[in-house]
Amino acid sequence: MKIYLTQENLKQNSISDILEYVMAGGGATRREIQRETGFSWGTVSENAAELISRGYLLEEKDVSKGKAGRTGYILKLNGEQIVSIGIDINKIGMSAVVMSFDREIRHRIFREFTAQNKDEVIESALSLCDEALEFCKDKYKVLSIGLAVQGSVDNKNGVSLRFPIKSGWSAVNFKELFEQKYGVFTYVDHDPKCMLLAKAFDLKKEEGNAPKNLMLIRVDKGIGMSVMLDSRICEDVDKMELAHTLAVYNGLKCSCGRKGCLEAYSSISGISARCGVSFEKVLKNRERYVTILEEGARLLAVALHNAAMLFYPDKIILTGDYINRDDSFLETLKKYFYEFDYIDGRKKIEICADKNISAAFGAALKSQTEAVKNLQI
Ligand SMILES: [Zn+2]
Known part of the structure; x- marks a missing residue:
């Protein structure tokens, strides 16, 4: 044509x-x-x-x-007239930011909540957006809305395919829903990708140069990964389920139905299930569960090593609830990760943690970029 x-x-x-x-x-x-x-x-x-x-x-x-x-x-x-809104749609809490056109955060909203079903997730996301729009009223024109969504996302069509709640989930076209309700361009993406965009933006601000090769690993009830190569987010990496790569042959049963997945050993839910108590109790009685904790960290280090051999990032950034709640996790992980040798004197990969990466900010950034590509004025 x-x-x-x-x-x-x-x-x-x-x-x-x-x-x-x-x-x-x-x-x-x-x-x-x-x-x-x-x-x-x-x-x-x-x-x-x-x-x-x-x-x-x-x-x-x-x-x-x-x-x-x-x-x-x-x-x-110009940071004074036009903004983008970013919303992190997460089953254990939602947050929103209002980001000015020159990418400064003008307003933040956080709501703790635990979604029981699909309707509650949607309702909570919409009411958070209402609140953000109320802040913008009479002050700013809203250029775009970005949504960072857990689970599995079709970012081309703006559809959340899977979302980790127990009572079932059927595809939700968030893009259509938000655009029809608010009349504002909306972009939807997977939350680890949004977090990596936010982190890359911060690194560029701190270091002056745009980072090139990064890997972000989020460990909480599940395990998520996103990758940036040559300063571009790899779009298809979210189809690679690091969480469900094989950690132990014929090992423990995983929530996905397979046996021996990494998630069954190294995630918060996996460790908690193995110990038979809540993760909070595991951390309180660390000595009692030390073998399970160490094994989880060791298997994650192996998986990170394998992923690093595929992508060879300059830096691996760890984030998520595990890092936030257990101060010794990063050190244990590093201990095992650096046991591996580096081939042919290649540069040592840096592992660091960041507890404060905002998926909402990353979603706002991404929606702004996409809106500008399609700008009609
Ligand atoms: Zn699995």
Whole structure:
């Protein structure tokens, strides 16, 4: 099929390209944009003026690059008028952030709750969004809504396929639901991917350069993994179920019905089931359960080593409830992980933990990027 580009298509593409260019670098002059995008000076000026008048961009005097006797203007993201909302849809609590267009968090909401069924999950997510929108009312225009969802997600269509609650789950098209109710572009993705985006954003802020190769492992009642290679999130990695890779041949029964999965040994629910008491009691009586805890950490270290040999990240970031509740977990895991030798003097992989990664912020970031790609103004 031939695609005919109309004047409107071209205008929309150039607006998105210009905005994406400014977003990637944090700021740019009109000349830089013209040089890098190949658009005419007229297209750059006209679209920049439009983006300034609509509150996406602002311009500041460029003191750093101005040549002697000349001052230029640099276009930057305007954080005062447009926001994205991010919501973390999690069965043990939900949180939301309101993120300005220059990616600062303006507002946070957290609600503890335990969802019993599908309707409660949906209802809670919608009411959290209502609250976030109430905060934005009369202050900000909402560009996009991003949802970070547990379980299994079809991010192309915005559908949650599986969600870890006991009373059953059938596919929920969150994208359609939110777009129909709020009339705002909505993007839905798997929560470990959103967490990795948030972490990569923070690392870029701290270190100045965008991180290239990262692996994020979330250990709580289940085990989740996301991977970034060459500064891009690997879209298909969430189909790789690290949790259900084989840890012990013919081993313990797992919640998925198979035997010997990693999750049955190394997750909070696996350890708790093996010990026959709650995870809280396991940690309180650590000496009694030390063999089970050590075995869980050792098998996870083996799985991480295997995953690291496939992706070779610079850094493995651990997050989730296990890390949050057990201060010694990271050290035990490192002890086993670093027992493996590195091939041919390859760089040692760093393992670190971060208790404060916000999946909601990552979802807001992702929804902003996607909304800008499809921007129509
Ligand atoms: Zn399993």
